[in-house]
Amino acid sequence: xxxxxxTPSHQVTQMGQEVILRCVPISNHLYFYWYRQILGQKVxxxxxxxxxxxxxxxxxxxxxxxxxxxDGSNFxxxxxSTKLEDSAMYFCASSEQGPRNTEAFFxxxxxxxxx
Amino acid sequence: xxxxxxxxxSLIVQExxxxxxxxxxSKTLYGLYWYKQKYGEGLIFLMMLQKGGEExxxxxxxxxxxxxxxxxxxxxxASQPSxxxxxxxxxxxxxxxxxxxxxSLTVIP
Numbered sequence: 001x002x003x004x005x006x007t008p009s010h011q012v013t014q015m016g017q018e019v020i021l022r023c024v025p026i027s028n029h030l031y032f033y034w035y036r037q038i039l040g041q042k043v044x045x046x047x048x049x050x051x052x053x054x055x056x057x058x059x060x061x062x063x064x065x066x067x068x069x070x071d072g073s074n075f076x077x078x079x080x081s082t083k084l085e086d087s088a089m090y091f092c093a094s095s096e097q098g099p100r101n102t103e104a105f106f107x108x109x110x111x112x113x114x115x
Numbered sequence: 116x117x118x119x120x121x122x123x124x125s126l127i128v129q130e131x132x133x134x135x136x137x138x139x140x141s142k143t144l145y146g147l148y149w150y151k152q153k154y155g156e157g158l159i160f161l162m163m164l165q166k167g168g169e170e171x172x173x174x175x176x177x178x179x180x181x182x183x184x185x186x187x188x189x190x191x192x193a194s195q196p197s198x199x200x201x202x203x204x205x206x207x208x209x210x211x212x213x214x215x216x217x218x219s220l221t222v223i224p
Binding site for chain 1: 155159160212215217
């Protein structure tokens with residue numbers, strides 16, 4: 001069964017360093033998303049991406065964050081200069097159509113720990 | 116603002132018991148999604164409800180959406196330890212999905 005895959009599963013980084021979280025969405029999906037979940041808190045929307053551009057972003061998704069689809073399969077989230085408060089589980093998701101028409105499928109997440 | 120309220124926040128039940136989780140929105144929803152999250156893992160899609168009054172079932176889990184499309188309930192019949200996890204209701208706002216705070220379910224064998 002097709003699935004969204006994320007790498008790495010766990011990343012530890014020093015404050016101020018850049019990190020890139022990688023995702024391979026389901027192959028025929030056109031919409032891509034990043035979410036984060038701080039330990040014990042709700043799943044928060046970061047950004048949605050369609051047709052090679054950002055569709056929507058939240059207040060959390062500031063200038064430190066960027067997304068890219070560098071080739072036909074990968075979808076990445078870059079955090080330029082990590083802060084302690086960026087420590088969270090980051091989930092990538094994809095959907096075949098837009099959110100009004102279909103469900104999103106989520107990856108297993110990347111646990112980011114900033115020290 | 117887009118808010119989904121879930122109740123209860125946590126639930127502990129004996130194996131074999133039935134249970135219900137509720138999700139309420141202050142706005143009429145276009146669609147309502149239920150996901151399950153095992154601790155420290157990703158979200159697993161359970162069901163999507165789009166029509167007022169719609170009801171869907173999968174194995175022992177039944178989800179309903181009210182006629183006004185503002186409230187949904189998730190009902191588990193004869194709960195098993197495999198049902199344990201966090202249940203999240205979600206909705207869409209055009210370009211994104213957003214989620215409730217979750218209901219943590221523990222099933223005691």
